Amino acid sequence: MSKKETLNWNGCPIRYAASVFADRWNFVILRDVLFKGRRYYGDFLDAGEGISTNILADRLSKFESTGILTRHQDTKKRSRIYYLPTQKALELIPIFLSIIDWAERHDEHTEVPEVFIHAYRTDADKTIADTKDLIELANAQVTNIH
Amino acid sequence: MSKKETLNWNGCPIRYAASVFADRWNFVILRDVLFKGRRYYGDFLDAGEGISTNILADRLSKFESTGILTRHQDTKKRSRIYYLPTQKALELIPIFLSIIDWAERHDEHTEVPEVFIHAYRTDADKTIADTKDLIELANAQVTNIH
DNA sequence: CAATTCACTTGCATTTTACAAGTGAATCAC
DNA sequence: GTGATTCACTTGTAAAATGCAAGTGAATTG
Numbered sequence: 001m002s003k004k005e006t007l008n009w010n011g012c013p014i015r016y017a018a019s020v021f022a023d024r025w026n027f028v029i030l031r032d033v034l035f036k037g038r039r040y041y042g043d044f045l046d047a048g049e050g051i052s053t054n055i056l057a058d059r060l061s062k063f064e065s066t067g068i069l070t071r072h073q074d075t076k077k078r079s080r081i082y083y084l085p086t087q088k089a090l091e092l093i094p095i096f097l098s099i100i101d102w103a104e105r106h107d108e109h110t111e112v113p114e115v116f117i118h119a120y121r122t123d124a125d126k127t128i129a130d131t132k133d134l135i136e137l138a139n140a141q142v143t144n145i146h
Numbered sequence: 147m148s149k150k151e152t153l154n155w156n157g158c159p160i161r162y163a164a165s166v167f168a169d170r171w172n173f174v175i176l177r178d179v180l181f182k183g184r185r186y187y188g189d190f191l192d193a194g195e196g197i198s199t200n201i202l203a204d205r206l207s208k209f210e211s212t213g214i215l216t217r218h219q220d221t222k223k224r225s226r227i228y229y230l231p232t233q234k235a236l237e238l239i240p241i242f243l244s245i246i247d248w249a250e251r252h253d254e255h256t257e258v259p260e261v262f263i264h265a266y267r268t269d270a271d272k273t274i275a276d277t278k279d280l281i282e283l284a285n286a287q288v289t290n291i292h
Numbered sequence: 293c294a295a296t297t298c299a300c301t302t303g304c305a306t307t308t309t310a311c312a313a314g315t316g317a318a319t320c321a322c
Numbered sequence: 323g324t325g326a327t328t329c330a331c332t333t334g335t336a337a338a339a340t341g342c343a344a345g346t347g348a349a350t351t352g
Contacts, residue, residue: 011255011256011257012177012256013245013246013248013249013250013253013256013258014173014174014176014177014242014245014246014249015170015173015174015177015195016249016253016255016256017173017245017248017249018170018173018174019170022168022169022170022172022173023168023169023170024161024164024165024168024169026168027160027161027163027164027168028160028161028164030160031158031160031161040298041298041299041300042297042298042299045299049161050341051341052340052341052342052343053299053300053301053342054300054301054302054340054341054342055339055340055341056299056300057299057300057301058339067252077297077298077349077350078348078349078350079297079298079299079348079349079350080297080298080299080349081298081299081300088252091248091251091252092248094244094247094248095241095244095245095248096160098240098241098244099159099160099163099241100159100160101240102159102163102237102238102240102241103159103160103162103163104159105237106213106234106237107159107162109156109157109162110157110158110159110162111157112159186329187329187330187331188328188329188330191330196310198309198310198311198312199311199330199331199332200309200310200311200331200332200333201308201309201310202330202331203330203331203332223318223319223328223329224317224318224319225317225318225319225328225329225330226318226328226329226330227329227330227331
């Protein structure tokens with residue numbers, strides 16, 4: 001291995017992003033966290049996507065170690081575990097909205113609410129901010145800060 | 147399999163995007179096509195990333211069947227094969243620029259030229275357009291439309 | 293305190309990947 | 323013209339990742 005190769009691996013932003021979330025289950029989990037308000041381990045399983053328990057556990061723990069999610073116990077029922085998105089995860093919102101925009105244009109089967117996609121195309125920054133607000137709401141519901 | 151599950155799989159934009167490019171080698175190939183002007187099969191191999199020939203062939207053919215790349219023979223040397231990005235691929239530019247922006251902020255090892263990242267943060271639309279221009283240039287060099 | 297819920301873990305078969313070695317068509321060198 | 327070389331893959335096989343089913347152990351409920 002030359003120094004050059006090592007540098008390529010380390011310095012490249014796309015390569016870094018790939019190592020953190022370029023995987024189909026990672027995409028689905030991040031979608032659930034960013035847009036569907038899912039926080040509990042069980043929520044991710046019951047999402048009807050068919051992820052296996054071992055794979056889910058593996059991805060959640062990797063997201064923990066890459067600083068995307070933090071793991072917590074429910075205060076009232078300690079056996080329930082929830083995961084919260086970090087700031088680093090929240091800053092993925094522009095990427096995922098951009099992905100939704102792209103898929104809506106290129107996949108005939110994709111069904112995105114028209115108001116949503118229209119809002120994004122009219123004012124992306126506002127839609128990013130609104131999405132962030134919805135995420136805070138989901139966080140609050142879980143952490144009991146009503 | 148319930149109807150609901152099938153609907154979930156088909157209608158979701160993130161899921162669709164995941165099926166098309168959520169894989170580390172796909173990320174690297176798209177980076178090479180969108181930002182490094184790589185077009186020839188051999189270029190992708192020699193990029194120092196260590197992709198195997200069978201995996202590269204597999205990904206390139208999948209990108210063909212998902213309408214991301216088109217495959218062509220060099221007119222002067224028919225044994226040389228090049229791949230061109232489609233419109234669908236060009237519209238991935240906002241996503242990948244957004245990824246670069248994110249990685250630059252969250253990975254200490256990432257090295258993106260400061261002028262580039264500054265340009266993007268100052269005027270994203272212009273940087274998208276400029277990137278598209280560079281891609282046209284790389285396409286032209288390969289198709290001999292000088 | 294027995295039964296159940298919950299968040300995983302384990303075992304194993306199947307699929308995907310990585311690495312090395314081919315293959316066949318096209319081109320080059322002489 | 324032909325033997326060597328380049329080029330874009332394909333094939334074979336071992337190793338790793340995934341998918342599925344069945345645990346496991348701590349916490350909670352009835």
